[in-house]
Amino acid sequence: MKMAARSAKGATLMKYMLLMNNMTRSDVYAGVSGWQQQDIDVHIEFMKSVTSSLRQSGELLSTEGLEVPDHAVVVRAGKNGEPVTDGVFPEAKEFLAGYWIVEVADAERAYQIAAHASSAPGPGGAPLNMPIEVRRIARPATGGEVNLT
């Protein structure tokens, strides 16, 4: 267990996960491959700028983008602990496209960052205003953080 990080002013920082979690196949975002090349380039530049500005402000802990879920499966342990796979689910209605983990002073700052990412440009440069789910990273009642490791 680690103690919570503090800002330069001594405020306790909070970790949030910003999830691009409600993407659909019909969603313009999932259809990036159908966009004009220039629109894709502008979109990717914007996403890179989101990451680099969070890195500069020291708020970024990690970020990843996921492949479209064409090969995604759900795994459960069988009777003897062996993997039992289920899927692929090509009809999955909503899926996770990627996420950022940030460490910020308060929820409002996390919402600001999420709104900025939400406004990523789509076709013709118009903002997508895509939904970004904001979830806090778990902590035990004793303070510090729940760590799955």
Add this chain to the structure above:
Amino acid sequence: MTKPGRGVSQNHEIRSDDVRNESDFRLVLQLVEGGPAGEHGHMRAFGKELKDSSVLVSAQGLGFPGAAKIVRAGPNGEPITDGVFPESKEFLAGCWIIEVETVEQAYKLAARASATPGAGGERGSIPIGVRRVLPGAPLA
């Protein structure tokens, strides 16, 4: 960045059609939770195993979605929040990012997480989503 995992035993058969067999093979194991929280001792042991075998890139547990919000940019880029959604049936409880050589390794590890004991210490069968991380992620 950690090296692709070498410590995990590979007693499974690697088929020639294993198209996922690339050297930089990151996957997200999504812990999708609908029921009571799993037993933490098992999760910790599993996390340590991942770390010791050097396949672990990162791991996070999320707070319950009771305070989760959906955020969109408004007309001037300001955050418009929506939620809370206390009735959501399924939600993301946590995830592991691992780097392995084959997808079968990922499935095995996902099964280990899935078996986390539940109420009464019985072997669990929690569903774990396995998704590949985009190589050269545009987010970064």
